[in-house]
Amino acid sequence: MNKDFKNLNNKYHALEWLCKSIERTRNRNLSDLNNRANLYAKTEFLIIMSDIALRISQNTKFKGKIPTNQEFVDFINFYIGTESDKSAPLIKNHGILALSLMVHEQNKYIYPEMNLIGRMLILYREYEEDIERLTGLKINDILAILLELKGQYDNSDFFIFEEETISYDGLDILTREKIKKFLNYFSITIKDYKIKLKELGFDKNKLYSFRLLERYPIIKIDNKYIVPSIDNLSYSLTFNLNIHLLEHYANIGKGGKYHHTLGYHFENYIEKLSKHVFEDITLASEIVPKDTLNSEFVINYDGSSIAVEVKKFNFRRDSAFKNSIEDLKELSERHLVKAFAQIETTLKYVDTTNNFGIIVIFGDLNMHSMVKDYLQKEYPIYKKDNGEEISLEYPDNIIIMSVGTYESLLSNTPEDIFKIIKTYLAKEKNQRGDVLQTISAMEKAATHQLLKDTYKQVFDSFELEKYHTDKE
Secondary structure: OOHHHHHHHHOOOHHHHHHHHHHHHHHOOOOOOOOHHHHOOOHHHHHHHHHHHHHHOOOOOOOOOOOOHHHHHHHHHHHHHHHHOOHHHHHHHHHHHHHHHHOOHHHOOOOOHHHHHHHHHHOHHHHHHHHHHHHOOOHHHHHHHHHHHHHHOOOOOOOEEOHHHOOOOOOHHHOHHHHHHHHHHHEEEHHHHHHHHHHOOOOOOOOOOOOHHHOOOEEEEOOEEEOOOHHHHHHHHOOOHHHHHHHHHHHOOOHHHHHHHHHHHHHHHHHHHHHOOOOOEEEHHHOOOOOOOOOOEEEEEOOEEEEEEEEOOOOOOOHHHOOOOHHHHHHHHHHHHHHHHHHHHHHOOOOOOEEEEEEEEOOOOOOHHHHHHHHHHHOOEEEOOOOOEEEOOOOOOEEEEEHHHHHHHOOOOHHHHHHHHHHHHHOOHHHOOOHHHHHHHOOOOOOOHHHHHHHHHHHHOOOHHHHHHHHO
């Protein structure tokens, strides 16, 4: 970090930078990303700024003066300038495959929030006892408090709050006791933020690293609290609930058990989403010969088929910040090579001719074409446990996508789903990006009806309108 960057950082107290993050969230215009101030106001950059300020700022005098927009832009420019020099060696040593890790931090927060909440209410409902054990709260309680905070942060003058600000003993889901439990689990002081990073082995001056705000999205100041990014809070409680559960299971020595059960529940979740849209779904094991590799299931519709395989592929939380792509290689070999073998084998036994394959992964993966090219070069053969070898082709009609993208794809009618897939595959291979971009460009639906209905059913039970009426 150069001297100018340090001086700018120290010009304000960390909390003043956090207030800037809140202000930019309210005032940004994400439909005009040609304006750098709006581009930098995306949640990804706001979390970077907040995290660095919490770790680095030495200013101990909180005056309540928020940095200007230009100072905010300068902050991000300094960060980009500081970190850009580190990209070249990674590409030089590992080729363009390294890009899939390097853009990881800048491609978060892209999924419809309704889908994330619906996923929490369906997939993570299987872990409700564990969630209550580690937080003291049920999933509905967590969602209700999140919604209350989202509503409060819509107010232009809402920055720092106390427990009683968002509690209401007349409503079971917002009692003072539950608010206290929520804040105790999801918040951290600035001092402890720095200590925790040190315990995890992160150098506070290493700017390109795991953002602890994803685990502790609320900062505690004496008996008050601040949420630097309401988007990040939402992701922490939904998309990143896996982080909290994995930490819990690891602490009690059952990390392996969690991974096993997550795989089982994840497969069921993907099948449930699919059955909500398609009527004809067959287990792949019923199609292929006995003792033959197979995917999870096959979707059949109007003379076309999609073989779906589900994998727990998910980067470790520091994978994207290492000067190495070993995690990407190891995870690809463990999950993706077998997934291609399973789908390629399954499609050989499908009667229809217009066929596709989808590998749904639990985490995010960018630059799919580069990853597939790497796999094709490095793993042309898949070796089964019994020693049998299967030659792989990595055909164009098999697509890798995250669970978030699959949720959005399955938000459409069967006809539109196949149109989206065909439109995506019609693009030049290196121009495809994520299927989510194709869905957006075609102006198709992105919020899954099952997830939307699940959310509405739970929300209607909260009676939050009564709470706000009584508070007034």
